[in-house]
Amino acid sequence: MNPLGRYAPLVDDEEAFLSACDRPLPSVVRVNTIKATAERARSALDAEGVGYEVTDWHPGILKLDERGPGTTWPYFHGWLHGQEEVSALPALALDPEPGEVVWDACAAPGSKTTQLADLMDDTGILIGNDNNLGRLSALRHNAERLGVSNLVVTNQDARNYSLKPFGEDTDDPQTVGAFDRALVDAPCSCEGTIRKNPDALDRWTMDHVHSVAGIQKGILRRAVQATRPGGTVVYSTCTFAPEENEAVLDHAIEEEDCELVEWDAPENFETVPGITEWEGEEYDPAVELAHRVYPHHNDTGGFFCAKLEVTA
Amino acid sequence: MSDDRNGANEANGTDERENDGQRFDRLPATADERVVAGRPTREEVVEWWAERYGVPPETWDGHTFWEKGKGKIWAFAGDLVSPNPVEGLGLRILRARQEHWKPSTNAVQRFCGEATKNVVFLDGEEADRFVRGEDQELERWDGDWGYLVAAHEFEGARESIGVGLYLHGELRSTVPKGRQEDLS
Numbered sequence: 001m002n003p004l005g006r007y008a009p010l011v012d013d014e015e016a017f018l019s020a021c022d023r024p025l026p027s028v029v030r031v032n033t034i035k036a037t038a039e040r041a042r043s044a045l046d047a048e049g050v051g052y053e054v055t056d057w058h059p060g061i062l063k064l065d066e067r068g069p070g071t072t073w074p075y076f077h078g079w080l081h082g083q084e085e086v087s088a089l090p091a092l093a094l095d096p097e098p099g100e101v102v103w104d105a106c107a108a109p110g111s112k113t114t115q116l117a118d119l120m121d122d123t124g125i126l127i128g129n130d131n132n133l134g135r136l137s138a139l140r141h142n143a144e145r146l147g148v149s150n151l152v153v154t155n156q157d158a159r160n161y162s163l164k165p166f167g168e169d170t171d172d173p174q175t176v177g178a179f180d181r182a183l184v185d186a187p188c189s190c191e192g193t194i195r196k197n198p199d200a201l202d203r204w205t206m207d208h209v210h211s212v213a214g215i216q217k218g219i220l221r222r223a224v225q226a227t228r229p230g231g232t233v234v235y236s237t238c239t240f241a242p243e244e245n246e247a248v249l250d251h252a253i254e255e256e257d258c259e260l261v262e263w264d265a266p267e268n269f270e271t272v273p274g275i276t277e278w279e280g281e282e283y284d285p286a287v288e289l290a291h292r293v294y295p296h297h298n299d300t301g302g303f304f305c306a307k308l309e310v311t312a
Numbered sequence: 313m314s315d316d317r318n319g320a321n322e323a324n325g326t327d328e329r330e331n332d333g334q335r336f337d338r339l340p341a342t343a344d345e346r347v348v349a350g351r352p353t354r355e356e357v358v359e360w361w362a363e364r365y366g367v368p369p370e371t372w373d374g375h376t377f378w379e380k381g382k383g384k385i386w387a388f389a390g391d392l393v394s395p396n397p398v399e400g401l402g403l404r405i406l407r408a409r410q411e412h413w414k415p416s417t418n419a420v421q422r423f424c425g426e427a428t429k430n431v432v433f434l435d436g437e438e439a440d441r442f443v444r445g446e447d448q449e450l451e452r453w454d455g456d457w458g459y460l461v462a463a464h465e466f467e468g469a470r471e472s473i474g475v476g477l478y479l480h481g482e483l484r485s486t487v488p489k490g491r492q493e494d495l496s
Contacts, residue, residue: 123374149422166396
């Protein structure tokens with residue numbers, strides 16, 4: 001079943017939405033400023049005759065004219081990383097500071113994780129977790145190629161993530177007892193990746209949406225619990241289903257000590273607010289502070305992103 | 313054998329005198345603090361980079377050093393409790409516990425921007441060959457044998473490419489298979 005029709009009532013322009021979902025995505029790279037400035041990376045691409053366009057909302061995010069950045073010198077040097085344009089949002093929303101302790105609950109293969117490392121100037125402690133051991137090697141490979149040295153890689157179920165390996169409840173001076181910030185870029189039904197993976201929806205079922213929503217709630221709740229009061233948690237998915245987005249936020253603010261906070265999307269990047277009603281369900285009005293991104297708005301994949309503050 | 317040792321660990325707590333390949337241990341600062349036989353010290357690692365490649369010791373001021381596996385040394389930008397059972401900790405910088413320590417490609421790219429010794433400069437074609445993983449004759453090198461930093465002029469500055477093993481007039485590329493590319 002193709003579920004995209006479900007969301008027609010939510011979008012401003014149904015035809016533009018559906019036709020954008022049918023178009024392939026441009027190839028996009030992010031400049032890794034751990035190793036090079038955006039200016040040098042662009043100059044290196046110019047020198048190799050690789051055509052690109054700088055996105056109008058971020059100087060370090062470049063749309064390439066042709067597929068694949070892999071066979072260029074700036075890529076080999078770790079100056080560039082292939083990353084879907086819209087997936088740069090959650091790290092910007094989390095906005096980590098150098099020296100902080102940051103948790104990425106579902107990190108592999110590491111595009112957003114390495115972007116967090118870059119925003120932290122490769123300092124502090126960035127814990128990249130994934131429950132899939134097989135995907136951790138991709139995370140490590142990407143991080144090392146990009147010169148990331150502040151990353152700790154762990155392999156746990158994020159829903160009951162343990163801080164024991166970090167010395168919780170001991171008097172060791174290096175103990176990590178709580179995170180300053182956490183990113184929950186949750187596993188999801190991936191409806192928004194249809195432009196990248198045309199078969200993304202082949203196995204879509206409502207049952208899967210409901211079961212993955214349970215996992216999402218568990219991970220987001222654990223992220224809030226393990227983040228210090230005053231700390232920030234960002235929740236994101238690459239799907240449109242309100243069951244996996246607003247409903248998950250509604251559950252978290254009901255059950256845990258946290259609240260949604262305002263976050264302005266980058267200038268020139270169009271988003272719409274979260275929705276408060278869906279198929280007979282009503283959500284807390286605060287979920288309007290979340291951002292929905294539809295493919296026809298910025299010619300990207302679909303996305304959802306919300307920022308929360310831990311209150312106690 | 314590993315079962316026996318696990319049993320001993322369970323009974324006695326962690327045996328701190330042995331190198332355990334399954335976890336990260338912070339390197340001792342100096343030889344006086346060394347408990348595990350054969351484990352390099354922080355001081356030795358910093359000195360080795362300085363003596364072999366001229367990497368300024370302060371390059372490492374913000375990093376802690378760890379061993380996991382036999383002689384695999386990692387540099388981490390923060391600090392954590394030690395020992396630690398995590399899957400990865402910072403960036404693998406070198407292989408020690410062997411006669412000639414071997415730096416990693418990623419370490420050389422990340423930390424050898426200011427290297428002054430044992431750096432071999434490659435021209436365009438040589439650099440392409442190196443990144444493809446090929447060995448090549450390089451008679452002009454008259455410095456030390458062993459592991460060299462391979463570098464080239466790139467975007468108006470010197471940029472480290474990786475690690476070459478120089479022996480008998482030949483530079484062997486050690487760029488790992490997963491990083492090799494045809495850039496020509």
